[in-house]
Amino acid sequence: MNPTLFLIFTSLLKIVGIVFVVILPMVSYSVYAERRVSALIQDRLGPNRVGPAGLFQPIADAMKFILKEDFTPANVNKFYYWLAPCLAMVPALMTIAVVPFGSTLFGVPMVIADINVGVLYVFAIASLGVYGIVIAGWSSNSKYPFLGGVRSSSQMISYELSLGLAVIPIFLLVGQLRLTDIVRYQIENGWMIAPFVGHWTDGWKWLLAIPMSISFVVFTIAIFAETNRLPFDLPEAETELVGGYHTEYGSMKFALFFLGEYAAMITGSAIIVTLFLGGWHLPVPWWNHAHGFHWLLIDGSLGGWRGVIGGLFNIFVFFGKVSVLLLFFIWVRWTLPRFRYDQLMRLGWVFFFEIALVNIFLAAIIIACLPQ
């Protein structure tokens, strides 16, 4: 087949597959997981009626949202009011394009767009998400959504700084922005925060894991703030702002905001996994006579059915890691109370910003002293 045609065809297949078969069901089931886990944490049971163990609850929810009356309040700015929910959902889904979610399957790399500005693209698109919220708050023509929008914009600006600064140590180390290269590096040298693979007895690797772990913590917290998750859910603080930026929304438009938040969580977790937790890579401890103890790399490079299984295994590992992070997100949400607004700002500007900055120097010094 013509290589261009082949590329277009496989890309379309990957887009449809990843968005409709993996991400969207994952979004609806993370809502379900949120409800079940929060219930269990609070000694309740959660939705357990629709289907076995309530597993069809997301379908029922979706039906309800679709069948509800699509009401547009009279005094809103119609164009922006309609635009905002799309802006909340679309950027969250677009970021996944550059994330390698598997090795190869039938020789096709499992990443939709392997572009060399990788992470910059992620930051550029992810920060578009704030426009959805700001526009929603502004166009609703109502004071609570407006306050939510204002809070959201200032929060995003404050935390995007630490988000950007936290990943710089990785680029210092890897020298590439392309996410597949970062994963490749982690396969050869071990995960950023737990470099077991490769020459894991090397002291400098573990020394490097210190700034990487700091980066990991700062980045994860900044992702919490970016996705408006508790303890950073000031834009929609129910107790203060009714519903925050989506107070005036109902039916499917509200659902888009709601699902957009979860989609952002999933892409955020995917980025964290790719940058710090080895992406789709899961080293398997192995022992044979020729090599002794070593880590086995499973990927799709083998021929025949073993390659296919390896490729599928990698995809499975990637989304498994993402799911674990999602559960962590949920767990944190049902543990921590919301920050006060000034605390949030101080934390962002005085604490995380400084930590990320110092961390860059720390990483740079360690890398400069590395034995080549």
Next chain:
Amino acid sequence: MAITVSRPKLNWSERLYLPAILGGMAITFGHLKNMLLGRTKVTMQYPEQKWDSQMPDHYRGAPALVKDEGGRVRCVACQLCEFICPPRAIRIVPGEIPLGERFAKVEKYPEKFDIDMIRCIYCGMCEEVCPEQAIFLRKDYAITGYTRAEMVHDKEKLIEIGGVMHGLVLKWNEKK
């Protein structure tokens, strides 16, 4: 005079918040674990499991007209309950007992007795005000319906819910 409340001094580990956060997460995880292991007693699964057997006698469920041991509906259509009912849920049409019956010219009887269960707030005022001990709040609480009309309990329904009440004051019956 204003009282100054001194804030506790936090040491550095408390100011870092991380130990507190981890402690909180350990607590929530403990609850999650106990739930998953089935160690926590959870909410009743309502439609399947009910609490009815343990319901106390003073439970205030749906108001209903009761019969005495003699099988007579005791309401005399005095309409006191209709007047006292705070949300005006009760509608009574009083009627004359036909001549020739034992209680003719002695009391009235309710021709119609409707309680709109959408309006009723289960306050028990009707029970309290009734001079004849004719209306009681029974233990029915799952009052549902698809239409507003279904939610209005008429006399037959009220008598059906009410059933027979034992131990009522019967001193008037001999005098009538």
